[in-house]
Amino acid sequence: MLLLGDVIRRHGIDFHSYADDTQLYVAVSPDDTGPLDGLLNCILDIKMWMGENFLQLYQDKTEVLVIGSEAERDRVQSYLSTHSMTTRDTVRNLGVILDADLSFDQHVNQLTKSAFYHLRNIARVRPFLSRASAEILIHAFITSRIDYCNALLSGVKKATLNRVQLVQNSAARLLTRTRKREHITPILKSLHWLPVSFRIDFKILLIVFKSVHGLSPSFISDLLLHMNLLESLGPQVQAC
Structure with a gap:
């Protein structure tokens, strides 16, 4: 058969x-x-x-x-x-909403809607949680959504990415009980949370690293074109 x-x-x-x-x-x-x-x-x-x-x-x-x-x-x-x-106009693929323009606007709409829903629920019980317990909940329900397939968001409009960043900012303020007027960058740094754009870059670098070292599926590693750095630089390296 x-x-x-x-x-x-x-x-x-x-x-x-x-x-x-x-x-x-x-x-x-x-x-x-x-x-x-x-x-x-x-x-x-x-x-x-x-x-x-x-x-x-x-x-x-x-x-x-x-x-x-x-x-x-x-x-x-x-x-x-x-x-x-x-x-x-859109289809769902492993939880990611793909659109005909690959703008990922619909995907980010769904991501932020779901994330803020869970943030509101966490906020209701935050007074009864220790910081460590609250952070576990935030990573389970918020960070996991921000990081899931986030490499696909590389190159999207800055306005689209800013909406995802707003989710992370809100999660950080909820965890640390920081006011909205306070600048968010020092808070993220103190939590050792990479901003969304850097998390995307890190994910892409991790995928490439795994592909180069034979740690990823062949359908991903086969997409990479390996180049010899010495050959590409040619006479410049020899002159050194």
């Missing part, structure tokens, strides 16, 4: 499988419908494969997201609509 991965590979489609979810990836040009035809044929074959194995594709959970400029998206979406396939 063919595995689902074998069915997808026959069409040359990149994919990633999880326990109960399979994601297909294809790079397309608005003027070339070939990859789109391959994707549509792949989906048809998946439906046939599932039927042969007494399975059913959950059509309502099959989501399509087109990422690109607005003009490019319109062309691709128009072509897909002729094949009874509709696209979405």
Whole structure:
């Protein structure tokens, strides 16, 4: 019996499988419908494969997201609509909300909404907690959300990132019982909390470090291009 991965590979489609979810990836040009035809044929074959194995594709959970400029998206979406396939403005991937512009505005909206909800709950019981206990709660419900997949926020608009920083600032003030008028930087420094932008840089550096030293999955490490520093510098190094 063919595995689902074998069915997808026959069409040359990149994919990633999880326990109960399979994601297909294809790079397309608005003027070339070939990859789109391959994707549509792949989906048809998946439906046939599932039927042969007494399975059913959950059509309502099959989501399509087109990422690109607005003009490019319109062309691709128009072509897909002729094949009874509709696209979405956002999709959720492992808890991260992806949008067609990769602005992550919707993701940050959800992140800040959830974080402030938990902050308000922690604030209600803060008078009854020691500082150590309060910090445990903040890391469990707030810091974990700030750090989750935060490398994706590298390069987003500063205004978007500032909203996440506001969450961390509020958490620090709640923990230390600091007034809003007091400057936040010394507080974060005393707590040894990296600001959000630095946490993102640290996460990216950590991913690269693990990839270089064989500590990350191959689908991540294969994306890195290793360069010989001495060869790239050439005569400059030899002259030294």
